Amino acid sequence: MFKLRYKWYRLTHWEFWPMWAVYLPCIFYYFWISLKSRSFGFFKAVNPAIVHGGMTLEDKHFVNQLLPQRYRAKSFLVTSGTTHDAVENIIKENELNYPVILKPNNGCRGRNVELIRTREKGKRYLRDYGNEDLLLEEYIDFPNEIGVFYIRFPHEKKGFISGIVEKKGIMVTGDGRQTLKELVKYNLRYHAFYSEIFLDGQHNGNYIPNENEQLLVSSIGNHARGATFYDASDKISSKLTELFNEICSSVKGFHYGRFDVKFNTWEELENGENFKIIELNGAASEPTFIYDPGHSYFFAIKEIMKHWDYMYTIAKLNKQRGHHFTNIEECWKILKEFNPFLTS
Structure with a gap:
């Protein structure tokens, strides 16, 4: 009886549908804006600082380095085949303490993200997943986690926050x-x-x-790993917007994407205190506040299309400034690497 109820629950709550099912209606709109821009790879010009604008599975270590250290969690590249002893040396030399985070340097939707509490668990993780480049990250023990979607048009000095998602483990x-x-x-x-x-x-x-x-x-704040997402866009304020304008002013070539942030209190965050950015995502970012259980599927589709329209506008303006789009060969390669219709 429970299995039947469980299947019905997953079927009737669209937030649990496969990625291809969520995005299927949006593909027609993507074709439309691609025709307008005369390129399926217009996304490359959205964030010139990031490879392909961040539409592909970008190098998380590289993207992290775009942010000033004072704003972000400490993170270190662990190349494929690195031994456990070498990882322990990184932890010791950089004065990190357990727990730490290990995750793929190229990944999405919470794939293989793990909270490593002990040396032994770290050893097991490297044994299971050490055949690809990884990112070792300090664990930020603030109680709150959000995703802040930030947008700035190239001809404007300041941007805006289009939405905030609050993540609960x-x-x-x-x-x-x-x-x-x-x-x-x-x-x-x-x-x-x-x-x-x-x-x-x-x-x-x-x-x-x-x-x-x-x-x-x-405590992993990823929807694909069990976290519940709530729309916290009512928390958008002038002070919070100014904080992210300040952060983004130091990141040349970034216009569109989502900051994943851990922080202590909303008041302290607005004042620029007691927070750390744990990840920055580019053109492939989802406006993840759509996954609030209270939002309808049609609300989600509307927001996805609205954000793609922002992306198109930014790309068009950046092309006028001399930036290029991704060519068709590269687009095909990206589609094979990151295809929502092959993702459950």
Whole structure:
């Protein structure tokens, strides 16, 4: 009975649909703006500072370096085949402490992003995923995480925030009867992540939380890894916009994308205090506030198209300034590398 309810829940909540199903209606609009720009690769001119504007699986290490260190989490490139001892030396030499984050240097939608709490888990991670370039990142222990979508037209000195998503990890509430495992396993939203959560033995699945006791079992702020996204665009303010205008003023060639940010309080964030940028994404960025459970599928489609229109306008203006579009051969290569119709 639960399996039937679970399948129905996933079917009737569009935020869990495959990526191709979400984006299918938008493809026709992409063809339209490509015709207007006379190129399927107009996105290259959106962010000249980033390879292909950030439409492909960009080099996260390179993009991180575009940001001044005072704004971002410390991060270090771990090339394919690097030994565990070498990674330990990076941690020690740069005065990092466990836990740390390890993730692919080229990746999206939370693929293989892991919170590494111990040396042993780091060793296992390298054994399983060390055959590609990785990014080692300090863990930022602020309680709040958001994605800030920032846009600036090339002929304007200041930009604007088009939306904010607030990310909440997997949290369950006890009833005094069910074990932690049962609370996750029989939760319609979290059921898909049940085996992953208890894989490393970090949580005692047999623990019975008290009634109304809340437990955070995963802090990874990615929708594909179980996080719930909420539209926090009502938090957009002049002070917050000025902060991101200040940050982006130091990043020449960046006009469009999403900053993933961890911070302590909203008030401190507006004042430019106690926050760190943990990732910057370019042209491939989604306006992820669309995944708020309260938003309809049609709202999402409208916002995706609106943001693609911003992207088209920026690319057109940047082309007038001498920047180039991606040619058809490169577009085909990107499509094969990052194809939403092959992504579940």
